[in-house]
Amino acid sequence: xxxxxxxxxxxxxxxxxxxxxxxxxxxxxxxxxxxxxxxxxxxxxxxxxxxxxxxxxxxxxxxxxxxxxxxxxxxxxxxxxxxxxxxxxxxxxxxxxxxxxxxxxxxxxxxxx
Amino acid sequence: xxxxxxxxxxxxxxxxxxxxxxxxxxxxxxxxxxxxxxxxxxxxxxxxxxxxxxxxxxxxxxxxxxxxxxxxxxxxxxxxxxxxxxxxxxxxxxxxxxxxxxxxxxxxxxxxx
Numbered sequence: 690x691x692x693x694x695x696x697x698x699x700x701x702x703x704x705x706x707x708x709x710x711x712x713x714x715x716x717x718x719x720x721x722x723x724x725x726x727x728x729x730x731x732x733x734x735x736x737x738x739x740x741x742x743x744x745x746x747x748x749x750x751x752x753x754x755x756x757x758x759x760x761x762x763x764x765x766x767x768x769x770x771x772x773x774x775x776x777x778x779x780x781x782x783x784x785x786x787x788x789x790x791x792x793x794x795x796x797x798x799x800x801x802x
Numbered sequence: 803x804x805x806x807x808x809x810x811x812x813x814x815x816x817x818x819x820x821x822x823x824x825x826x827x828x829x830x831x832x833x834x835x836x837x838x839x840x841x842x843x844x845x846x847x848x849x850x851x852x853x854x855x856x857x858x859x860x861x862x863x864x865x866x867x868x869x870x871x872x873x874x875x876x877x878x879x880x881x882x883x884x885x886x887x888x889x890x891x892x893x894x895x896x897x898x899x900x901x902x903x904x905x906x907x908x909x910x911x912x913x914x915x
Binding site: 693720721723725730731732733734735738740776778789790792793794795 | 806835837842843844845846847850860892901903904905906907908909
């Protein structure tokens, strides 16, 4: 069964304290791994898409990397405004139409001043 | 501004009283989906539509109906809501290109008492 597992469930950081969030998946024939940010009371907001092992993408203090079995979202010198829930999702082949996404449960990040 | 609009944002209803949650997108996207988000479970796909008059079940379709009579609209219908349908619902849309991300609405928080 296709599965996406995110860890940790929650993470508390001090401002400036770098860390990484993990997303592991069991989907074979991956057609894309997506990272989203979700603020309380809002819908998920797209951050990155990764397609192949070794690929990396960066946006401000965030950097996403991908291996054959997992992805990491590295947060460098975080600020309080980076506090949010970060969602990982994978697009499996041949199911739910081309736009199906299988989500992990998310990592709640809190960055304190 | 490109967006996916859901209404209502909040809804409290009683068991068995039919309701409809509307979803509209202004990006001319072919694909639209409904997800529900529950604590610890992440987002799960309820139904999806690949184009007008083309819909299919996702992973958790029981108790829900959808229709796609116009490209921009994709309403979610609960014919006889039950308390286990209390959840946070998101509508999403995307282009048919498998490599594109999904855009999400702001969410509808539904409580069935």
